Amino acid sequence: MDTGLKGKKVLVTASTKGIGFAVAKEMLKEGATVFISSRSEDNVKRALEELRRVGEAYGTVADLTAPEDRERLVKEAVNAMGGLDVFVFNTGGPPSKSFKDTDLSDWELAYKLLLESAVHTTKLVLPYMLEKGWGRVVYITSVAIKMPIEGLVLSNAVRVGIAGLLKTLVREYAGTGITFNSVLPGYTLTERLEEVLRKRAEMEGKEFEEVVREVEEKIPLKRLGRPEEVAKAVVFLASEAASYITGAFLQVDGGLVPTLF
Numbered sequence: 001m002d003t004g005l006k007g008k009k010v011l012v013t014a015s016t017k018g019i020g021f022a023v024a025k026e027m028l029k030e031g032a033t034v035f036i037s038s039r040s041e042d043n044v045k046r047a048l049e050e051l052r053r054v055g056e057a058y059g060t061v062a063d064l065t066a067p068e069d070r071e072r073l074v075k076e077a078v079n080a081m082g083g084l085d086v087f088v089f090n091t092g093g094p095p096s097k098s099f100k101d102t103d104l105s106d107w108e109l110a111y112k113l114l115l116e117s118a119v120h121t122t123k124l125v126l127p128y129m130l131e132k133g134w135g136r137v138v139y140i141t142s143v144a145i146k147m148p149i150e151g152l153v154l155s156n157a158v159r160v161g162i163a164g165l166l167k168t169l170v171r172e173y174a175g176t177g178i179t180f181n182s183v184l185p186g187y188t189l190t191e192r193l194e195e196v197l198r199k200r201a202e203m204e205g206k207e208f209e210e211v212v213r214e215v216e217e218k219i220p221l222k223r224l225g226r227p228e229e230v231a232k233a234v235v236f237l238a239s240e241a242a243s244y245i246t247g248a249f250l251q252v253d254g255g256l257v258p259t260l261f
């Protein structure tokens, strides 16, 4: 399949590890130019070293909860790549907590990290796509927007806002050549998942391995996902092959979500 991504300029946020990093790598394999970011300079350096073995990659340090960092990030990406065609919004996950353990500062942080950052960065990138009359926006969210996940009340409650945002953007930007879609990862083996499952094991007084086995048992494909399996779905939605797909929520979850829609 020709993805048509060769030469396209792709910004992937929160992308020095895990799913975001895998997306950057898969985009490079398609011949795209990539710009990555995260909060730690060391992580950015290490990730760029690996990505530059695959293709043309740039990056910067930026905290997605800080409005001034978001503005600088998009400017730097456009300057480094000479434009912007594809925007893949990824972000760090909020802390793993039950409702009773959260206070208002947790909710404020979750809003900034998961929703305000998506709204703001989308506002910043759209002018470049409108100028070209072509663009792709892919939000990496979670199966939590279809099926609340135990111990992740912040993600369960705040991420659904992206679903409403996405469906609205599809209509508001109709006829502009820009598509808006979301990929919903299920349990995917990254540092973040390990942290979430360790916390769950601690809360339930179980061994980590036991919790992993319990999770795998609930997944029809009987295993955790790999970051590159999520990344390939993102590449597809950003590609020419997905030219008639907009407003879609694509689960990459081994069959975990049991609902019809």
Ligand SMILES: NC(=O)c1ccc[n+]([C@@H]2O[C@H](COP(=O)([O-])OP(=O)(O)OC[C@H]3O[C@@H](n4cnc5c(N)ncnc54)[C@H](OP(=O)(O)O)[C@@H]3O)[C@@H](O)[C@H]2O)c1
Binding pocket: 013, 014, 015, 016, 017, 018, 019, 020, 037, 038, 039, 040, 041, 043, 044, 062, 063, 064, 065, 090, 091, 092, 093, 094, 113, 140, 141, 142, 143, 155, 184, 185, 186, 187, 188, 189, 190, 191, 192, 193
């Ligand atoms: N893994 C799963 O099973 C799973 C399932 C469903 C949804 N998700 C969601 O998918 C997203 C990615 O998950 P992951 O498992 O790939 O996580 P991960 O392995 O922890 O990687 C997160 C990446 O985001 C960066 N980051 C974190 N907070 C940031 C911030 N405030 N600003 C900028 N960059 C930030 C991290 O780098 P720095 O630390 O250097 O900033 C890192 O590069 C998360 O939102 C997660 O909740 C994951």
